[in-house]
Amino acid sequence: MYRYSEFDAAYVAKRNTEFRAQVERRIDGALTEDEFKPLRLMNGLYLQLHAYMLRVAVPYGTLDARQMRQLAYIAQRWDKGYGHFTTRQNIQFNWPQLRDVPDMLDALAQVEMHAIQTSGNTIRNVTADHFAGAAADEIADPRPVAELIRQWSTDHPEFQFLPRKFKIAVTGAPNDRAVTAAHDIGLRIVKNDAGEIGYQVLVGGGLGRTPMIGKVIADYLPEADLLPYLEAIVSVWNLLGRRDNKYKSRIKITVHEHGIDEIRSLVDARFAELKPAFKGIDQEMLSEIRAAFAPPAFREASTEGYEAARAADPAFRSWADTNLTAHRAPGYAIVQISLKAHGATPGDATSEQMRVMADLAERYGHDELRVSHEQNIVLPHVHKGDLPALYAELKRHGLATANIGRISDIIACPGMDYCALATARSIPIAQEIATRFQQLRNEEDIGDLKIKISGCINACGHHHVGHIGILGLDRAGVENYQITLGGDHTEAASLGQRTGPGFAAEEVVPAIERIVGRYLELRDSAEESFIEAYRRLGMAPFKEALYDDAPERKDKAHAA
């Protein structure tokens, strides 16, 4: 793992001292709220519906046990004993008090963490494949380059007042688990014909009000060109981006309005100016960073215990079948710890659960944890021989839910239970869907199905790329939910299509049941997943199930 240099530590400490003084000046009245707000946002502090909220970056989703324990401590000491892991691999504390925030930031700095640039019109936390460094299908670990981008983008003087926020994601594997096509810049590590590592660069992706799939601006960018090329993209957008209209300011609109070819030629011209200024120091830094991400010393041991437990314990086998992913090292597995126990809040973990996960990472997982954008925790390196013991511990602490990738493994933003921007609640909808399908006991039969829920059009819950997407809106003073079908968050990214008129909160679970029921009727075999069936069949049969088969819905659908 990357450790802070003296420069990093001094920078974060200085920033924390500065923010402590700003908080004091706000409290004693020397700063107005208008003056203070941009300062607190730069440091990740929001004022939400019921309280302040502190958003802490987990760079590229990577944590060690010491850091996870500190998050547990912060949650217990200054919050309400839990934290919320988000779709941007961050953690949010929902109940801090203003006076305590400087102490929370100091506590984070002790473990080389911060909340800088988790808000505001800056380059945000760089996200990456949560299986980075472990996945069997990986070309190269995306974290070194993500760390390089973090260092380059943190306090970058040209990019502190961008037209709007800017998000970068990196995947090192052809199976895209980082939703790169839905980011302002998506980087995909690729190899050219000579076997050299480079990047396919996507630009102008994003969800929100105007969802767009990113377009390829460079098919193969040599490694050494990456930083100047990124700087060229952000620089071109910084000048062209629409500052007159918040809803048109993201780079996806710039790319859409100017066309990818014009943007590419502007970026190429800017790149030609910038490239000579990068004299190779970035590449020296990258090679130092890369050394910090050397794989752990994988051990060779028997997996007999694992096979025996599989044979003896059906619950363990079911958990192993859903929550494990192939690891690149022989005898190892990637473990996902579901933060989606049926009826629980997606992405929430108590301080006790955080400590348990930290202990398990230390004992069985080479001291590594990851936060996934799907709001689960990953132990990337666990030897299969340790899985039965690990599973027993997880089970004891309510962390052994066997539902990764299933219908109850739902992404949900905080929605109007916490968020000041939300137009409706997300969490109760997620809780009800998960609870209902647990009662029906058909999750395994349904197989892979991603439900993603957002409580407003900003789409933090990624609803556009959910196989089933749910968007909560305020319709004439009542919570109302639009459903989309056919979204895909992977390398084959696509945006879901709206089924038709929305549903009242109490109608959502029956509506999801009708969609799933129709899928189970029409799939050509149990191997055909929901998204495959949708692609074969199209919207019509699902729309029919949603509206025509429900008499109370039929008239509304035809009237709309």
Added chain:
Amino acid sequence: MPRPFTPKVVTGNALLEGDVVYLAEDDSWTRELSRAEVLTDEAHAAVRLLDAQRRPNEAVGVYLADVAPEAEGPEPTHFREEFRRTGPSNYFHGKQAQRQSPEFS
């Protein structure tokens, strides 16, 4: 024709705690919607909002929220205000929990 004025309360978030507060008739900030001053006159409401805005070191983001005056005090007319005066639905946190504590006002 202008829309008729509907009853309002002045509300915002406390600077230090961040929680929801309402302006009471005696100029104190209350945590309970039921104790908020109900404003039925548009000009008076505008004055009370200005009063609140002049206290930026106590409350942040103050605005006028619609309410329906009831016998027990004002009630929210929109679900957002209902959540603000109650707390989140996934945990017993926020106002609903504070209400049980003796020093809550």
